[in-house]
Amino acid sequence: MPEITREEVAHLARLSRLALEDAELDALAAQLDVILGAVAQISQVTEAADVPPTTHAVPLENVTRPDVVRPSLDRDTVLAAAPAAEDGRFRVPRILDAE
Amino acid sequence: MSEPAVPYAEALREFEPVIGLETHVELGTASKMFCGCDASFGAEPNTHTCPVCLGLPGALPVVNARAIESTVRIGLALHCDIASWCRFARKNYFYPDMPKNFQTSQYDEPLCTDGYLDVEVPVEGGTAETVRIPIERVHLEEDTGKSLHVGGATGRIHGASHSLVDYNRAGIPLVEIVTKPVAGTGARPAEVAKAYVTELRDVLRGLGVSDVRMEQGSLRCDVNVSLNPPGAPWGTRSETKNVNSLRSVERAVRSEVERQAARLRAGQRIVQETRHFHEDSGLSTSGRSKEEATDYRYFPEPDLVPVAPDPEWVAELRADLPEAPSVLRRRQIGSLGLSELDSAAMVNAGALDLVLATVAAGAPAAEARNWWLGPLAQAANAGGVEPADLPITPDQVARVVAIVAEGSLTPGLARQVVEGVLAGEGGPDQVIRARGLAVVSDEGVLAAAVDEALAASPDAADKVRSGKVAAVGALVGAVMKATRGQADATVVRRLLLERLGVSE
Secondary structure, eight states: OOSSOHHHHHHHHHHTTOOOOHHHHHHHHHHHHHHHHHHHHHHHHHHHTTOOOOSOSSOOOOOEEOSOOOOOOOHHHHHHTSSOEETTEEEEEOOGGGO | OOOOOOOHHHHHHHSEEEEEEEEEEEOOOSBOSSSOSBOOSSOSTTSSOOTTTTTOTTOOOOEEHHHHHHHHHHHHHTTOEEOSSBOOEEEEOOOTTOTTSEEEEOSSSOSEEEEEEEEEEEOTTSOEEEEEEEEEEEEEEEOOOEEEEESSSSSOSTTOSEEEEEOSSTTOEEEEEEEOOEEOOTTOHHHHHHHHHHHHHHHHHHHTSOOOOGGGTSEEEEEEEEEEOTTSOOOOOEEEEEEOSHHHHHHHHHHHHHHHHHHHHTTOOOOOEEEEEOTTTSOEEEEEEOSSOOOOOOEEOTTSOOBOOOHHHHHHHHHTOOOOHHHHHHHHHHHHTOOHHHHHHHHHTTOHHHHHHHHHTTOOHHHHHHHHHTHHHHHHHHHTSOGGGSSOOHHHHHHHHHHHHHTSSOHHHHHHHHHHHHTTSOSHHHHHHHHTOOOBOOHHHHHHHHHHHHHHOHHHHHHHHTTOGGGHHHHHHHHHHHTTTOBOHHHHHHHHHHHTTOOO
């Protein structure tokens, strides 16, 4: 029984704005299935050992910084890294289609 | 563009409303939520950015301690439970306003849950009724960048050829405050919504956590509305976005009630959708349909460690909370010595803070009340603005009151001075000088007007001579008229009585 279907991969690809060919969907479904299988194996072990799920490898809490302003990057440097810029702003393609 | 509508009052006789409000508040921290970039408003585009808020590879966020503190204080002020342990989550979506392609937010573990806010809603007859608004959650996230759409007719997204993005705002700490659905508001859902946002704004201002300026977008509202036939299950709701003034909160609920009632009455269904509010028309238009559930693929943010507020620290913050605005208001009204009805009238007119500020500037409470509920309330109504937006300050009103008390202005002249200030002619003293409005109390100047008045009304003069001192009022009036209101009435009265040989 596969963990992930071809349709689910297509859905994820659309959400991630990735244009995938049919052949790629099949290949990725198979590969993701292996990965999910490996994760499931870990889950079995942790559940048996009663280990709670964690999102962080380091047992830390409340890591904060004081509310102090530090220098930002120079705007020309920032915009030089953008594919396109105009009037001191990042220029992006029309975004109506995404709505 | 305009859709059929059933008038508000009629719609609410036929259907029961349920409202809900999501309010976003930009915190007034010095730096951004996860980096040290300046969080102030109004800088040149893209001058407050760094690898963290631009989402450059390898950059790591660190939580702003003050933002956590502010959010916990907001939660406490709204009577919420504070989480003992919670995490940030990634909300994944592709839109150029977030360069990281996700927004760092909170999902199923908000910092604060399950509170309430009591608000006073105006009722017929000038008093107010307290309505309890249940709060679902208060969570912390980051604001998005600002897009400018180019090539369209009016800077709108439709017809635009491309967009320009400024990331100064991206990453500014943003608190989202979500109410539970509020049923039972009867004939006044729009009034309740406005009263809630007003009270919430005052709470936030009292806490000093945000400058809560709706016109600059540091306080923004999304308004949910549904209607159902009496006794039936709740209807499908719409969500109206971009509601950016107190007046618009009321108008947005009102127009949505009117629109939905017309659809339901015609047997049509309500589409669950996002609607966009337009300030100019007070109406909303359909935006994105929510029928295809949005899939944000939330997951716990791996670059941040959990937040676990220490209960003792939370207790300290609770003990240090300022007085709630409603309590403060009651105490201040009590100290003014004004009546319950007066205070309700001031709250309803949005004039209480102005009256208090005028009193603080030295005016007696009754005088301050009379100005703000009288001529100034009328001026605000006539201009379709809130009294606070009138071009006159409480200090200036107090100054006018003081000049009247000194005897340099009559009440009639004082109104002319205020008219001048409202018309942009300058401060009270400037208007008095420019319009030549000072009271004339020089007896030599007044003597001629007094003699004329006596000559013009021999009957009144005789009455006064025969002992009817009250009849002198008509003569005083004549002198005031002749001097276009600028005479000192007390001096005029004394001069008249002297001429007529009558003593009081």
